[in-house]
Amino acid sequence: MPARLRYCLFALVLVLPQPLAAAEPIDTVQSVIERQIGAFLDDDKAEAYSYASPQIRSKFPNEDVFFDMVRRGYAPVYRPGNFAFGRSKIKGGTIVQEVLISAPDGKDWTALYYLEKQPDGSYKINGVQMLQQAPGPEI
Template sequence: MIRTFAIALGVAAQLTGASLCRADEPVDTARSIIQDQIAAFLNDDAEAAYSFASPAIRGKFPDKTVFFDMVRRGYQPVYRPGNFAFGRSKVTGDQVIQEVLISAPDGKDWTAVYQLMKQPDGSYKINGVMMLQAAPGPEI
């Protein structure tokens, strides 16, 4: 699945003329936001975690407690990551797509694909996260 996403990400970049980015301002901002939200989850700070959600997400989860419970139940690797590292990024217009490679507490590896959208005030907010479980590697 991850390989399929990687191919799709590369093809989409070629088709749209967008570039895969490594270290530009929107990517740095997106990574900081993701890192701060994960820290909020680790600290059980629902208010801080909710502050990074886009208006679209807030529309679906109008209460910070409901949002926090949804993440706790449906996005356990994001809620309590063992380790995480940033993968590839893509900037297209007012959107940043950021891969986050996560080692979950149960030992399974995941890729969280974050979508962040630029807001009218110039800030970025998390507009969605897609979880992809990594295929198990060969046994050593």
């Protein structure tokens, strides 16, 4: 193999992992959000609660209290019609992920999910801000 081609391949190997690594936390948090919404749709309280951060768990100490809070206060998240991921922003160990939701009643919402990186490397949902507009404001 000519030296120039070998050099180009080596340079390509060094460059490729960087963009993939940058997208990885976003893919991970989107997966967490999808799984929690799926758990709400399946009425799986334990699964939905498992994605809550320790701070959220301290405010809602069991899955029944947590599930009831989401059902009453976050109906578009609890029973979304359709949803799609919008913008995301990384701020230190926190990722803000915009989720555009079309609720069953036809209203459009923007949910801003705040996910925090945990000591074990996982991401947990540390809060959701609901805005009755889509898309939401700058994040």
